Amino acid sequence: MGERVPQNIQNLVIRDFCEKNNLFYNLSVSEYSMPNSYKILDQIIEELKSLDGIVAYSVFQLPMDNKKRYTVLSQIIKKNKKLYFALENMKLVNQEDLEKIENMWLIKKTLPNCLKKI
Amino acid sequence: MSLYLEKYESELSKKFIKNGYVILKKKNLTNLKYIRSLIIKKSAQILGIKPPNDKASEKFLNNIHKDIKIKDLNNFRLKIIKYMNEDKNFKRNYFYSAKDLLFTLVGNELAMQSRVNLSIQLPSDKSSLLPVHSDIWSGDSPFEAVVWLPMVNCHSTKTMYLLKPEKYNKIHKNFSKYIGKSSLDFYRSIKNDVKWIKINFGEVLIFNQALPHGNVVNKENETRWSMNCRFKSLYSPYGDKKIGEFFEPITLRAASKIGMHYHLPKIND
Numbered sequence: 001m002g003e004r005v006p007q008n009i010q011n012l013v014i015r016d017f018c019e020k021n022n023l024f025y026n027l028s029v030s031e032y033s034m035p036n037s038y039k040i041l042d043q044i045i046e047e048l049k050s051l052d053g054i055v056a057y058s059v060f061q062l063p064m065d066n067k068k069r070y071t072v073l074s075q076i077i078k079k080n081k082k083l084y085f086a087l088e089n090m091k092l093v094n095q096e097d098l099e100k101i102e103n104m105w106l107i108k109k110t111l112p113n114c115l116k117k118i
Numbered sequence: 119m120s121l122y123l124e125k126y127e128s129e130l131s132k133k134f135i136k137n138g139y140v141i142l143k144k145k146n147l148t149n150l151k152y153i154r155s156l157i158i159k160k161s162a163q164i165l166g167i168k169p170p171n172d173k174a175s176e177k178f179l180n181n182i183h184k185d186i187k188i189k190d191l192n193n194f195r196l197k198i199i200k201y202m203n204e205d206k207n208f209k210r211n212y213f214y215s216a217k218d219l220l221f222t223l224v225g226n227e228l229a230m231q232s233r234v235n236l237s238i239q240l241p242s243d244k245s246s247l248l249p250v251h252s253d254i255w256s257g258d259s260p261f262e263a264v265v266w267l268p269m270v271n272c273h274s275t276k277t278m279y280l281l282k283p284e285k286y287n288k289i290h291k292n293f294s295k296y297i298g299k300s301s302l303d304f305y306r307s308i309k310n311d312v313k314w315i316k317i318n319f320g321e322v323l324i325f326n327q328a329l330p331h332g333n334v335v336n337k338e339n340e341t342r343w344s345m346n347c348r349f350k351s352l353y354s355p356y357g358d359k360k361i362g363e364f365f366e367p368i369t370l371r372a373a374s375k376i377g378m379h380y381h382l383p384k385i386n387d
Contacts, residue, residue: 059362088362089232103370104362106378107352111361114353118260 010057017086018055026051031061038063038072045075053082059090059101060108069105073098127222134223138283139315139325142219147320149215154179154269154319156208157236157343160201164194176319179270180340183240191238191246199236209234212347213368216265219324224263225351227374229365237333239276239342244335248278249301250308253327253348257358262350266315266323269343273316276338281330285311289330305332 011028018025031040041063044054054076056062063069073092076083083092092101120128134140144150154175161178162169165185170178186194202208212234213220220228239246254260266278281289285308289296296304308330317323325331327348336342348359352367352374359365 100366103367103375106375107361107367107370110374110378111353111356115355118355118357 005057013086014055014057017084017089021084023055023084024052025055036064038068041072045072045079048076048079048081051081053084055084055086057085058087059085059104062101062105066102066105070098070102073101130219130222134324134326136283137313138280138286138329139313139323140219140223141315141317142216142322142324144215144320144322149211150267150320150322152211153202153208153215153267153345156202156205157198157269160198161194164197176270179343182238182343183243183341186240188240188243188245191240191243195236195238199233202236203233209368212265212267212345213349215267216322216324216349219322220263220265220349223324224349225354226369227352227371228367228369229350229352229361230368231348231359232364232366234345234347237342237344237346239333239336241336241339241341247335248332250281250305250330250332251301252330254357258327258348259350259355259357259359260328261354262327262348262357264325264327265347265349266317266325267345268317268319268321268323269345270340271318272342272344274314274338275334276336276340276342277315277317278331278333278344279312279314280325281308281312283326283329286329301332304330 007030014028015025017023029040029044031037044051048054063072073083076092077094077098084090085092088104090097090101092098120131123131130140151172155172158169158175158178161182167185209230213228213230237246237248253262253264268277272278289308296307299307312331315323315325348365350356350365352361352370356365361367
């Protein structure tokens, strides 16, 4: 969402998160850099059967589009898998988590319309 | 702007602005006792000792330096921080212990720091010092306020200090005079103008983190235990600490939810 952190730093944060949460870090993948591309994410969700879940660097890497984002999150819950967000130390397991993530997103999208300067 | 605040709200707000802090004595200690029991339970578990009963809680925490060495303190502290922040009800109890103050002084649609901090200051320990600083100088937003909860009675050097607002205003005007000074020199130049916060377990402190504050070596013969957590109005400006990575919404209101989901209907030609 308009923020860019180098991939090697993202990987460090993800590795650290996995270590602290006793998660087995299996394989790292990167999304295509074209705007609004979620091809890789869609592909991982397709192949989730063979994985325990996904660890993303940040919750704000999810699709910007509300419908698309909701679909992605719902698919993961339906498949009984977990999606973690390392930077925010958050996880998606159930509908309650989904609503928490959605609230965070909607607030983030609203903030540019609020008072910004200190 | 504050036209419709209740009388007690106006008075509390004036006090907060004038003094830079407010202390509230809690009538009901349920939330605070929940928090204290968590840290006692984990401390006892780490140290392999039997946790004390409620009456002996204060004594147990005050005397923890008899069971722990300074070199092990940070690991001990980090384990407790992890434990308390993972507890499902911890943050809710933290918020509720200060809810009335927060709703009056900060707002009723709030963001809360995702991870609450814990300070443990053993007697004579020089490794846990927090040199004088203003949180705003290191990236916090001036729209935040800190809720500080003592887990033991804090006084004298076993507490924190805060520079009085009227004194800070003078420093603010001549700030370039202080640039280049070490934090120790800075502290020396303000030490006669700071307020040492005397506060007991059962009381809640909320303070303006823009005012320089810190602590010194604890020269009392008891250990200080305190927690701190930042709160801000959800839609007020953020500093370097953003929603998601540092803050999380905790009291999102219905009208905001409706507004955030609203789209004007499309008109087809």
